Amino acid sequence: MFIVTSTWQIIVSVFGLGKEAVAEAPPGPRVVAGEGPTAPAEVARACADGVAQLEQALDRGFRAASTAGSEDAALRAFEGGRLPEWEAARVAALDGECARHPRGRDAYAALLRLKLAEEGFLRRQVVDLAPVRRDVEAYLPR
Numbered sequence: 079m080f081i082v083t084s085t086w087q088i089i090v091s092v093f094g095l096g097k098e099a100v101a102e103a104p105p106g107p108r109v110v111a112g113e114g115p116t117a118p119a120e121v122a123r124a125c126a127d128g129v130a131q132l133e134q135a136l137d138r139g140f141r142a143a144s145t146a147g148s149e150d151a152a153l154r155a156f157e158g159g160r161l162p163e164w165e166a167a168r169v170a171a172l173d174g175e176c177a178r179h180p181r182g183r184d185a186y187a188a189l190l191r192l193k194l195a196e197e198g199f200l201r202r203q204v205v206d207l208a209p210v211r212r213d214v215e216a217y218l219p220r
Contacts, residue, residue, distance in 0.1 A: 121175065125182040128172040129189050135163035136189075140196050143204070147211065152204040156197065 139159030146152035162168070176182030 121178045122182070125172070125176040125179050125185060128175060129185045131163050132160075132169070132172065132189055133192065135160045136193055136196060139164075140200070143200050146200075146204055147208050149201055149204050152200045153197065156200055 139156040142159030143152040143156035146155050157164075173186060176186040
């Protein structure tokens with residue numbers, strides 16, 4: 079029965095049969111866009127676009143922090159480089175937008191994990207790279 083219902087729905091959609099044909103459709107579950115666990119495409123797009131923008135801002139902040147000489151300077155550069163996208167109000171708005179989409183929460187959580195991973199990387203690596211960077215700079219003519 080499921081196969082018959084699904085096939086009928088595909089035929090109706092593909093061949094553009096009118097409402098009179100839909101009324102003759104075999105009994106079964108009707109799938110309506112925007113109902114149930116699936117959110118409208120606009121919500122999914124807004125969440126995806128927002129996550130992509132914040133990810134790009136993370137990349138920008140990470141690049142800004144990569145040349146810092148100390149952990150504190152790196153974290154300040156990382157935070158400053160992420161602005162204005164990572165302002166609290168914008169992040170909270172995106173959190174709310176992504177909460178409306180079934181996979182939005184997962185995408186938002188993955189973004190936050192990336193942010194924490196990059197912060198942790200900066201904390202560990204800047205300390206290790208600082209002496210090597212100073213060594214290279216010592217050989218450069220002034």
